[in-house]
Amino acid sequence: MxxxxxxxxxxxxxxxxxxxxxxxxxxxxxxxxxxxxxxxxxxxxxxxxxxxxxxxxxxxxxxxxxxxNEEEKEMPREFKKRISEMEGTDVVLVIQKQYPRKTGLSCLSIPETETRLDFLNGMEKKELQVCDEGIEVLLIEPCLEESKAWLKKQNTESGDLYVFALNGVVIGTTVQLWSFRIKETLCFALVKLN
Incomplete structure (x- = not known):
């Protein structure tokens, strides 16, 4: 050569x-x-x-x-019924995550890369950018009771992260977080899977 x-x-x-x-x-x-x-x-x-x-x-x-994440996962019937009773619309699966069997969950981290961002409207995205304490939202808990929760945004080295702070602790292996709206108000449903 x-x-x-x-x-x-x-x-x-x-x-x-x-x-x-x-x-x-x-x-x-x-x-x-x-x-x-x-x-x-x-x-x-x-x-x-x-x-x-x-x-x-x-x-x-x-x-x-x-x-x-977007594979059509079906929301449990009782949650669909509860959201319908509340006149909820625009139901979107935000994330499904697995956790160790006995881990207590007081917040749910939602990496931006693993979620559908269309669950937030423009005003909510802006509010999360400027408001350190986040936004208060209505939550349907796994027991189907209503409570308040907080959605916050954190900027990390690996990308943006949404943190969903819960009032109580959820124990389970896999959870789904669904968003929906009552009129224009952002709400969530937390589903614990088997």
Missing amino acids: TPEERKKKRLEDLKRKKCASFEKILEEVRAVASSKEEEERLLKERIVRDLVEFHARKAAKRLIKREN
């Missing part, structure tokens, strides 16, 4: 590589570049490609999580 063929092969290998440290990328680019301008061009191409691929993978993971 001639030096020119080796250089071309290394360039093709560089284009196919997925993820590496910046120093490693820089070293590989310098090995195949014939000039400073080509080095800069190849480095920019590689970094942009890696960045695009990273965000595409991240978006695909979010989509898969949302699709798994």
Whole structure:
């Protein structure tokens, strides 16, 4: 193999590589570049490609999580009846989460990547952005009784997180949080599954 063929092969290998440290990328680019301008061009191409691929993978993971969350799960009949009696509309499954069998639950964390965001209207999204204490909402508990709860938004390094603070403690393996509206007011139903 001639030096020119080796250089071309290394360039093709560089284009196919997925993820590496910046120093490693820089070293590989310098090995195949014939000039400073080509080095800069190849480095920019590689970094942009890696960045695009990273965000595409991240978006695909979010989509898969949302699709798994959105699989048509049926709300239990007694909850449907209770919401109907309250003249509730726009019922949406926000999240379904599993917890260790004996864990007591006083708040439910809802990563933005695992939920349907269409359960919030524009005004509620803005209010959660500016209001540290969150918004008070009506909750139908697993026992079908009504209580008050708080929905808050927290910004974390891994993304936005909604925290649903409960008044009591729920013990169970899997819970579903459903949103619905009475007129324009945001409400929730917390369903404990078997």
